[in-house]
Amino acid sequence: MDAALEVGMKPQSSEPRRVAELFERFGAEHDLPPKIVMRMELALDEVLTNVVSYAFGEDAADAQITVGMYISGSLVRISIEDNGPPFNPLTEAADPDVELPAEEREIGGLGIHLAKTFVRTLRYERVDGRNRLTLEQPLDGQPEEPSE
Amino acid sequence: MKVTTSTSGAAMVAAVEGRVDSANAKDLDQELGAVIDQGGSRLVVDCSDLRYISSAGLRALLVAIKRTNKEGGGVAMCRVPDHIREVLEVSGFTRLTKVYATVEEAAGSFD
Structure with a gap:
């Protein structure tokens, strides 16, 4: 089962x-198994929201973001590339402490925490002046059950 | 997204339907804020038709939890689909609010 879909997007909310x-x-x-699709969709949404919100600053007019979705064999891969300045959302925010009571909770970093939990591999590379984020999830076997 | 408000006993019930993400989380924040303004410091969030929630939606929920806690009430969730529950668990939200099977149980949890 091999398939590919590539789309362009603008840095808009x-x-x-x-x-x-x-x-x-x-x-x-x-x-694809609905559970894997739901988890990857959420991870993709969180990462893209981060890129759209923070990656471009004032240079949004020249922004080019490309998202590729691929199935090859038993691997689902999503690749997000943009021409913004170096920006790695995976290290941008500290991991949140999800054990704190409501009064002490801050919401920053929660999206990336969800993304890291819901896909097997999340990778950032700076390639030829572009940011590239890759999300990979094998289809064989369910993803591990996330823990709190 | 659609929010329908009703009452159950002494609690206000907000049934949230559809998709909550960064594009409309502000709307959920306002809707829940309006319910709390109407005296809904005991707030039940009915998730039976909630199809999708991202961290932006959780942020709106956290605001409601903090505010109702401060006012001596709280937020109780109910009828949460499995895939939404997983998001709540991973985010630690099941520590901040309890999840019940029915609207009545959630509303009764404040008694």
């Missing part, structure tokens, strides 16, 4: 939803 829902449809069309 409405775009992560559009692309996340495209991935949901891509997964359904290729009969």
Whole structure:
């Protein structure tokens, strides 16, 4: 089962939803397990929201973001590339302490924490002046049950 | 996203339907804030038709939890689909609010 879909997106706040829902449809069309699709969709949404919110600053007019979705054999891969300045959302925010009571909780970093929990591999690279984030999830076997 | 408000005993119930993400989390924040303004410091969030929630939606929920806690009430969740529950667990939200099977149980938890 091999498939690919590549889409361009703009650094606008409405775009992560559009692309996340495209991935949901891509997964359904290729009969991927709904649980894996839901988890990867959320991870994709969180990472894209981060990129759209923080990666471009004032240079948004020249921004080019490309999202590729691929199934090859038993691996699902999503690749996000942009031409913004170096920006690694995986290290941008500290991991949140999810054990704190409500009064002490801060919400920063929660999106990336969810993304890291819900996909097997999250990788950042700076390649030829572009940021590249890769999300990978094997299809054989369910992803590990996340723990709190 | 759609939020429908009703009452159950002494609690206000906000049924949240659809998708909550960074594009509309501000709306959820406002809707829940309005319910709390109407005296809903005992707030039940009914998730039976909540299809999707990202960290932006959780942020709106955290605001409601903090505010109702401060006012001597709290937030109780109910009818949470498995895939939403997983998101709540990973985020540590099941430590901040309890999850019940029915609206009545959630509303009764404040008594």
